[in-house]
Amino acid sequence: MMQLTGAEIVVECLKEQGVDTVFGYPGGTILNVYDALYMHREEITHILTSHEQGAAHAADGYARATGKVGVCLATSGPGATNLVTGIATAYMDSIPVVAITCNVNLPLLGKDSFQEVDIAGVTMPITKHSYIVKDISKLADTIRRAFSIAREKRPGPVLVDITKDVTAGVYEYEKQAPGECESGCKYTDEDIKRAVSLIQEAKKPFIYVGGGAVISGAYKEVRALAGLMDAPVCDTLMGKGVMDGHDERYTGMIGMHGTKTSNLGVSECDLLVALGARFSDRVVGNAAMFASNAKILQIDIDAAEINKNIRTDASVVGDLKEILTLINKELPQMEHKQWNEHIKELKEKFPLNYDESGLSCPYIMEQIDKVTDGKAVIVTDVGQHQMWAAQYFKYSEPRSFLSSGGLGTMGYGLGAVIGAKMGRPERVCINIAGDGCLRMNMNELATAARYQIPIIEVVINNHVLGMVRQWQTLFYGKRYSQTVLNDGVDFCMVAKGLGCEAIRVTRKEEVAQAITRAIELKKPVLIECVIPEDDKVFPMVPAGAPISEVFDATDLEKEA
Structure with a gap:
């Protein structure tokens, strides 16, 4: 039995659970934990993301790609609240994530102290369980229980908030092996x-x-x-x-x-x-x-x-x-x-089909499938590109398609593909993004560049919010309210400015070559693919209609 600080106990508990990679962003209240992580940097790799939401999505992507529990860290107040969308994303899709945050010292709780937020209360509806640890004697058991809850039965995220004085205090620690998870079987x-x-x-x-x-x-x-x-x-x-x-x-x-x-x-x-x-x-x-x-x-x-x-x-x-x-x-x-x-x-x-006359996302997905021999881990953001990625790449094994299903989180993909690549370094890991989604998470390109994580970011750029525009076309009389993004943003220049390689594709014959080149570079690469603004995802069922009323472009042409 050893006498350790609370911060050291946190790190030892992570090691007990077999954690080899964590994603996070430091700040005042979590400094003790980061100091302890520094002392164990050979055993636990820490990826400093550009934003805490990127850390939550990276932990999620790591968990989806590996089946293990993903871990993210954040400081109190805005650091903790920036995790919320990522925690909710994991909750909706039953992904095992443990989010560890630190809060102000115990005497300052409830006094509107600097960077104080009741993050355990905030996340209660979007976690399997949320804890706040105010007593160092309960710290190790709480972290162990958090991992157990995240994994067992129907998995999901668990939040552990720890007051700063608990991380500074000293208490006895004894190593424990992780226990067996409950199966949740109730059948007869x-x-x-x-x-x-x-x-x-x-x-x-x-x-x-x-x-x-x-x-x-x-x-x-x-x-x-x-x-x-x-x-x-x-x-x-x-x-x-x-x-x-x-x-x-x-x-x-x-x-x-x-x-x-x-x-x-x-x-x-x-x-x-x-x-x-x-x-x-x-x-x-x-x-x-x-x-x-x-x-x-x-x-x-x-x-x-x-x-x-x-x-x-x-x-x-x-x-x-x-x-x-x-x-x-x-x-x-x-x-x-x-x-x-x-x-x-x-x-x-009724085969899936698309207009093959020009560059399109279905064609791009087919080429990615062909170049990678169907072995890539495909991550997506949310929108038309997400549906095309689901339709036109032939997935031959589980944990090879990672996407925000239940919450539909734009901005999910880039953090998630970084997490996936950290968990599955032997695989080609590609995020399929829309230009609207990339605007929400492009800062994480700097994360990939900082660590030279060889992810591939394929941006399907139609200069619009494609899925919303599709609904506006079909159901809102083509009133394109706030869905046109045709401005001066150059994604290739942005990617290069953030330390990544960049390739622009405008013709079908350039696609396979660009994907092959991106894989060969073994560094973070953005491939911008420019497609028409009015390409649509078909088949489609109108909201609230029975799925038997599914229609496609051919049906629309008949009606016209």
Whole structure:
């Protein structure tokens, strides 16, 4: 047993949990922790981001890419509040992050002291748990519990706020190994039997895969289930890579910008098996008309998600990998030849397509797929480019598509791709951004340059807020209120000014060469791709409409 300062206890607890990388920004109240980190800089790498929000997103990207807990640090007041959007992003997508902040000395709490904010109170609705540590004797156990809560059951972010005098105080410390996480399994044998029975009764089954399948590490079990059920499979934005994008059973994404095959197939099926998916409004459209011909079987680790958005006919609550292992053992090999032929016809009749005459984001994504042999980790910001990245790159494994799904955070991608590259240095890590998103986070290019982190930032520059403009075109009479960004900003000059390499692409034949060059440089590179302002993401389902009313550019031309 050793006598250590509170700050040293924080660092020792991080080492206990296997933390090798943290992202953050120092300040007055957290100085003791940074001093302790300095003494352990050979064991824990600290990445100084340009803004605390970048640190939160980097911790999130690290967690998504590796499956480990991401860690970010910030000082009190504005430092802590700058983490809030990143914490909320992680919360909506069930990403394990521990945010450590420090606050003013205990006697100054509640007195509107300089840079004092009740960050534990602020983040209470957007964390699994938030702590404030005022007693050094509780510090180590609180940090250990924070990591356990972040990882166990349905993962998510946890905040630990520590008063500065606790970090300065001295207390005994004894090393502990991390404990086992609770699985959160609540199912019974009857639940498994009911699930197997429903699957065996179905004539037209469809599997719908969400982010829980990625978190659980259940991709092999999902693929085995699809084979045993002889069923087509669609996914959500968060479920990318669970099914191999090249698999003939895979029908693409479901929902507002899902494929016609997925949306029509789910609308026609007689059993929908939801695996680690929460029936988000962007997936179901009009909830009253969603999969109205089907019985619903939902498997999820969080009992609160059962019957929350869509009524189920049966459910199994627990870890997806564990549950599917049991179901797969009980299921005989099934055959649904006629149903699969119908789905195949839909795929042939309604393929994803785009205008191939000029440079476009779908073409760029196909080239990235080709140049990287589909092995890149793709990160996105939020907007049209996010949907195109989900549609046109064929993800063959989980944790290769990282995106803000639930919160839809513009500015997420650049911090997240830095985190992903720190966690997966052997992979090519590429962020797909819109010009509107880059304006929110371009300061993090300086972070990548400072550490020479070889990330690739592909900017799809259409000089507008593309997704909002698409809605204005289709539903707001082309009144482009505050969505035109055609000004004097030169992203290549900005990138070079912040210490990165930059390449501008304006023609299709330049794309593959630019991507290849960026990979070869082994340093941070921005590739600006200039595309037309009115390119649109199709297919599309209008907000509130049933997903069976999915339409694309061809349908609009027919109406015109």
